[in-house]
Amino acid sequence: MARHDRWVMLTTLAVLQVLAIVTGVYAMTTDFSLSALTSGSSPTEPTASPAEGSSPAPVVTSGPVLARLSVKSGDGPLPTKGTLTRLLTSALGDNALGSRVGAVVLDAATGERIFASGADTPMTPASTTKIVICAAALASLGPDTRLSTRVVQGAKPGGIVLVGGGDPFLAGPSARPSYPKQASLATLADRTATTLKAQGVKKVTLSYDTSLFTGSPSAPGWKPNYIPDGEVAPIYALTMDEGRQNPRFHMPRVSNPPQYAATAFAGLLAKRGIAVSGTVRPAKAPAGAAELGKVDSAPLYSLVEHTLTRSDNDLAEALARHVAIKERQEASFAGGSRAVLAVLQRLGAAQGIALSDGSGLSIRNRISPNALAKIIAMAGSDSYPDLHAIASGMPIAGFSGTLGNGRRFTASDSRGQVGLVRAKTGTLNNINTLAGMATTKDGRLVTFAFMADRVPGTAEPVLDRLAAIVARS
Known part of the structure; x- marks a missing residue:
């Protein structure tokens, strides 16, 4: 808008x-x-x-x-x-x-x-x-900047990489409609599956890239109970539903938000006819890799x-x-x-x-x-x-x-x-x-x-x- x-x-x-x-x-x-x-x-x-x-x-x-x-x-x-x-x-x-x-x-x-x-x-x-x-x-x-979550081609044939764009508001499969409107992992799966099928690809390996953010996932001066009590999730560039196990409740938070989000994404791809083989693992996306799908957050002023x-x-x-x-x-x-x-x-x-x-x-x-x-x-x-x-x-x-x-x-x-x-x-x-x-x-x-x-x-x-x-x- x-x-x-x-x-x-x-x-x-x-x-x-x-x-x-x-x-x-x-x-x-x-x-x-x-x-x-x-x-x-x-x-x-x-x-x-x-x-x-x-x-x-x-x-x-x-x-x-x-x-x-x-x-x-x-x-x-x-x-x-x-x-x-x-x-x-x-x-x-x-x-x-x-x-x-x-x-x-x-x-x-x-x-x-x-x-x-x-x-x-x-x-x-x-x-x-x-x-x-x-x-x-x-x-x-x-104020009009948006945060993007992408899927790109991996380094090896048949490999794809889910690239975290630093949007913790990214909606997972069980998220409910909200304001501001969240970028959706399901929409990203739709777009990625459409691209892959157009290429004749129906089976992939999936990795995830969290390299946009660096350093410790918790801050100096935080009390040890903040993450277990659900006050905040560990800070990563790839997170869905702000690291909540259930997006309707602020706790509990998951201990590994990127893995949790990537695993959910693999399940969404499977429901769209794209099989994910092997273990979902962290990996850095190749420089200049072709984009297979992207979703954008609401504009910054809404965030x-x-x-x-x-x-x-x-x-x-x-x-x-x-x-x-x-x-x-x-x-x-x-x-x-x-x-x-x-x-x-x-x-x-x-x-x-x-x-x-x-x-x-x-x-x-x-x-x-x-x-x-x-x-x-x-x-x-x-x-x-x-x-x-x-x-x-x-x-x-x-x-x-x-x-x-x-x-x-x-x-x-x-x-x-x-x-x-x-x-x-x-x-x-x-x-x-x-x-x-x-x-x-x-x-x-x-x-x-x-x-x-x-x-x-x-x-x-x-x-x-x-x-x-x-x-x-």
């Missing part, structure tokens, strides 16, 4: 979201639970890591709840600094936030700080890391929106590696981190950022509140059209993604701002973060980041209160 057509679609979806807000207001005034309104369409966010949905689900990804997303049109008067400072300072004193907190509110149009407390202190960002990864991916690769809305760890890690490839770094955790920082440096937004992974699972990541709020402001600006998917992909308070799980923006001091805040959550043990945007009551677009990385329990209700204060200022 062209970007022009995409924005036409988003305008249409505005009507749907207005109806959703009316429904939400009605639910609150009649004591209906917001969890009942969102049950089944939104994930829960596990304590151990940034949230993921048990399965990808359609979500409204446009930004009309924030009625004036563009900083050019969000030009109402700035909120009164004294009042905002008093309210935010009081909320930041809540003991639930723990002993280290950083906060900032920026005017999206000018970058002026409306409020700041520890704004330049790099802190553990948890899943808000995905904001900077997605910004780098959009800026480096472009970014999904990554942010669903807090998709696997896709975030893949995006970081694709940035590394484009920026001529090795496609590893270290290479991805260097490449992302190089892109952010070109954007003038690298200060206060140090990375070890792309998902935010690593406790070694450090990002300042100001860095997050600055990048979000850029995403809402007409000056950076390629970054708009960050703004449209962030969850909507009370409605979508990790803010639509029935736990967020439900307290009396925040539920009045349901639908009026877009923000990315971050959750690890003893770490809670929230960074996003809101239009003030007078129509000024502002961005914010609130971060606490020494939390004694959970600080999510306090972070919601802080964002709500900004939205009603």
